[in-house]
Amino acid sequence: MTHTDFVASGGPEGYAWNVIRSESDELLFNHASSCGAKTFDSTKVNDIQFEPSNVTSNFDGQSPGRPVSATWTRKNGSSGIIRFEYLVDASGRHGILSTRYLKNRKFNQGLKNIANWGYWKGGGVYGTGTYKEGSPYFEALTDASGWCWFIPLHDGTHSVGIVQNQEIAIAKKREAGCESTKEFYLQSLNLLPGTKELLSKGELISDIRSASDWSYSASSYAFPYARIVGDAGSFIDPFFSSGVHLALNGGLSAAVTISASIRGDCDEVTAASWHSKKITDSYTRFLLVVLSATKQIRHQNQPVIHDFDEDSFERAFELFRPVIQGTVDADVTVKPTQEEISKTVEFCFRSLADIPPEHKDALIEKLKSLGVEGDADDESTLRAIEEIEKNLTPEESQILNILRGRRMLRNEDSISLVNFTLDSIDGLAPRLEQGNLGLVKAAPIKASKAQLYSASFLRGGRPDIRTQRGDKVSRELGNDSTVSN
Structure with missing residues (x-):
């Protein structure tokens, strides 16, 4: 599998941080509060209220109206209503705007996976004696059904997870007669010679956890006075750890376009459209990378993609065509x-x-x-x-x-x-x-x-x-x- 030297790729400022997710989330949450944001922990948004708007009615896309307030509840039983000028949906995979109000979420049928993972102690070190020493290790299963991650953690343990196509995994588990997810997980390690060698002296110290890993996107990620960011709008197979990047990228795009509208750099319809196209661009690029990796893993002659959206790929091809064709005068007006x-x-x-x-x-x-x-x-x-x-x-x-x-x-x-x-x-x-x-x-x-x-x-x-x-x-x-x- 491929290795990334972040400094070589990004220069002196291209270093990467390896963080404990829970601690990182808390740091970001507290930092937002210290910067003046009003933060609410242990609070759930139940519904969003909309009002008719001339701006939203002129929007060339889906819009339920202008969002103006949301009802909320807390674990202690309290509830209330919060009002706002703009709404940024960062609700994760629940994606309240996309799933409940716009109903525009669509799944990529070729990337419906399931992930099983656990934590090990006593694992080996990948790349000993090379410039890759101590890096995470990724390996394709020898039966081409998926891939595995082997990631060193701060306390000397390793996270080891196996991602497989869901249909293939269910069929394999049934044929093998595995009675538990743990049994199937350990059996799957036999298809990973490199990972198995790294774990030869290791010990599994946790239960096996599972999660559906279905990749999805949306037909749009904004409408006037509303933006959708991160997993609330799209999610891709985590092979290239795209989630954090797409979330930060989307959050910045939301901030830029909302600020642009408020400052009068452009009107709100243009700002919302810019954000939606920006998120689509970022998602499409990562999707192409993931599809390329999936092609390698599954040894397929055709890309694993179904029901591709011409508009989503069109802008990406404006950049890809000249390089692929080796010329700068490629016709970028033709849809891919x-x-x-x-x-x-x-x-x-x-x-x-x-x-x-x-x-x-x-x-x-x-x-x-x-x-x-x-x-x-x-x-x-x-x-x-x-x-x-x-x-x-x-x-x-x-x-x-x-x-x-x-x-x-x-x-x-x-x-x-x-x-x-x-x-x-x-x-x-x-x-x-x-x-x-x-x-x-x-x-x-x-x-x-x-x-x-x-x-x-x-x-x-x-x-x-x-x-x-x-x-x-x-x-x-x-x-x-x-x-x-």
Whole structure:
């Protein structure tokens, strides 16, 4: 399975925190309170009340009206009503807005899994003597039914979980005659030679826990005066630990778009639409990665995807097509076909291949020495590109394509939120300034062919194949900072 060096991928600021979930949640909750938020613990929202609104009636999408209040109850029996101007649904998998009022949640039938996990002591250390030493270990079951995680914890124990396709797991458990989940879990470890070796001197010290792990999304994640974030809107197979990233990304998007509406950067309909598209973009990218990994695990020739949403994939393909086709003039106005999705999943699948750091560094140094850097498409640059194509070995060409794929998957986005500001949707990009959060006009830029060979692009530098705000745009913003729908 693939290994991520966060510092190598994200630079000096690309480190990762390993935290105890319960402690982390409490820290975040208390920090919100210290920043001035009113916090309510042990409180359940039962219902949301809506009022008709001219803004919501003009919204091109689902809207039950403007949310204005919610009824709540506490464990001590008290209850009441809270009123608000804006509603952000971060209710987790319950997803009260999506499931009860919009009724727009949809499940990905190809990613209906079940997870069984337990805690072990005395486990071994993965990658001893290599740069991967002490990292979590992930392994596919030899019968291609799923995958396993082996994660070291703060107290010297390991969390070891097995994720399998639900239908396959139920059939296997029945055929094997397993009378308990624990028996099935231990039997499944026989299909994981690497994990079993790491646990050869280990001892299971907990009961086996189980959870359905069904991936789902929604047709939209916002309507005027309401935003949906995190698991309340979408959830993907946890192979790439997308949950925390999507939650933080969604929370920031909600804050940016609500602030933009209040400040008058744009109207509320535009702000809500921006948020919904941003969440869709983030979900789609992670979905492509997960589908690629699932393809590898299950050894399938076709991607595991059903009922794909053309609109959801359309924006992603605006970025993927030029790289996959090796050109900057790909037609991005055509909606993706099932065949293109298959090709893209294959493209992502290849980008997951492990590259020794020294091979990556050697290729990038070679590209730098050949002088292709920047956005120019002049004659000298094109000649340099031709020279590169002649001089690259087959192995170097393969590494180059893997690095391009990783830039399209934007692994750095899950490492840092700095890149959040680079996305332009409907001509607007985030303004992440303390005390001045909002949206600003953004000018799209088109990638040159040279950029696909640029060392800074392959390393994750700027600019990339997205958007940027130039001096001209900044001057225009000084004269007109309001964008109408």
